[in-house]
Amino acid sequence: MKRLKDVDVIQYLTQITDQQHNDLITVLTIFIAIISLGAIFTGVLQWRFSDKQIEKMKIQFKKDYGIDDLKNKVKEANELNEKLKLTITSNARMQIDSTGSLLPLTQTIEDQSAKGNIVGNFTGALISAQQLGLLEGPLLREGVVYVCNFMRIFTKRGTDKKLSKPELGNLVTALDLLERQMADKPILPKLAQTFEARKAYLYKKYDVDKLKREDKERQTKEAKEKILKKQLQNVEKDN
Numbered sequence: 081m082k083r084l085k086d087v088d089v090i091q092y093l094t095q096i097t098d099q100q101h102n103d104l105i106t107v108l109t110i111f112i113a114i115i116s117l118g119a120i121f122t123g124v125l126q127w128r129f130s131d132k133q134i135e136k137m138k139i140q141f142k143k144d145y146g147i148d149d150l151k152n153k154v155k156e157a158n159e160l161n162e163k164l165k166l167t168i169t170s171n172a173r174m175q176i177d178s179t180g181s182l183l184p185l186t187q188t189i190e191d192q193s194a195k196g197n198i199v200g201n202f203t204g205a206l207i208s209a210q211q212l213g214l215l216e217g218p219l220l221r222e223g224v225v226y227v228c229n230f231m232r233i234f235t236k237r238g239t240d241k242k243l244s245k246p247e248l249g250n251l252v253t254a255l256d257l258l259e260r261q262m263a264d265k266p267i268l269p270k271l272a273q274t275f276e277a278r279k280a281y282l283y284k285k286y287d288v289d290k291l292k293r294e295d296k297e298r299q300t301k302e303a304k305e306k307i308l309k310k311q312l313q314n315v316e317k318d319n
Contacts, residue, residue, distance in 0.1 A: 180226030196246020
């Protein structure tokens with residue numbers, strides 16, 4: 081029998097050790113993989129279980145606190161709000177239509193206060209619609225049409241019709257309001273041009289800018305007089 085050298089023995093033992101090490105690594109890798117898969121599977125099952133528990137809690141919470149009933153009440157409230165908005169819009173349109181259609185009647189009466197009231201009622205209807213956020217779209221267009229037709233009475237060629245001071249004051253308020261609204265809520269270009277042309281003619285004919293300045297000066301004077309009067313009253317009380 082051939083005797084193995086020490087070097088050969090060491091090399092042989094090293095090979096066996098390496099092989100055993102590799103086999104052990106392989107076994108450990110497989111074992112770790114199996115454990116990992118088991119952990120993942122367990123985690124998934126646990127997650128699914130948690131989802132079911134959460135869903136059950138949601139259902140119970142809705143039942144305990146009447147969430148579904150609350151949602152239905154909110155839905156009913158929204159529907160009621162829409163109906164109310166439609167009703168308010170309808171009333172605003174009716175006010176603008178009724179007061180706007182009466183504007184030409186100013187030419188059939190002599191009393192200046194009555195004339196001013198007719199125009200003032202129309203202006204008031206526009207202001208109410210604007211304060212409710214409704215003076216736009218069809219309502220704005222209707223308001224502009226009524227005021228354009230009314231201005232035509234005094235701006236058409238050859239007319240001798242004149243606005244009384246009460247009429248003019250209320251009409252100017254309506255014109256300024258409509259103009260501000262049209263800046264934010266544009267209407268048909270042709271209608272807007274007609275409005276601007278008749279308004280410019282009317283302002284020039286009655287020198288509205290001058291009247292506005294005079295009115296502002298009057299209001300300022302009245303305010304100062306009111307303050308002075310109050311100061312004098314306070315002085316008299318102190319004495």
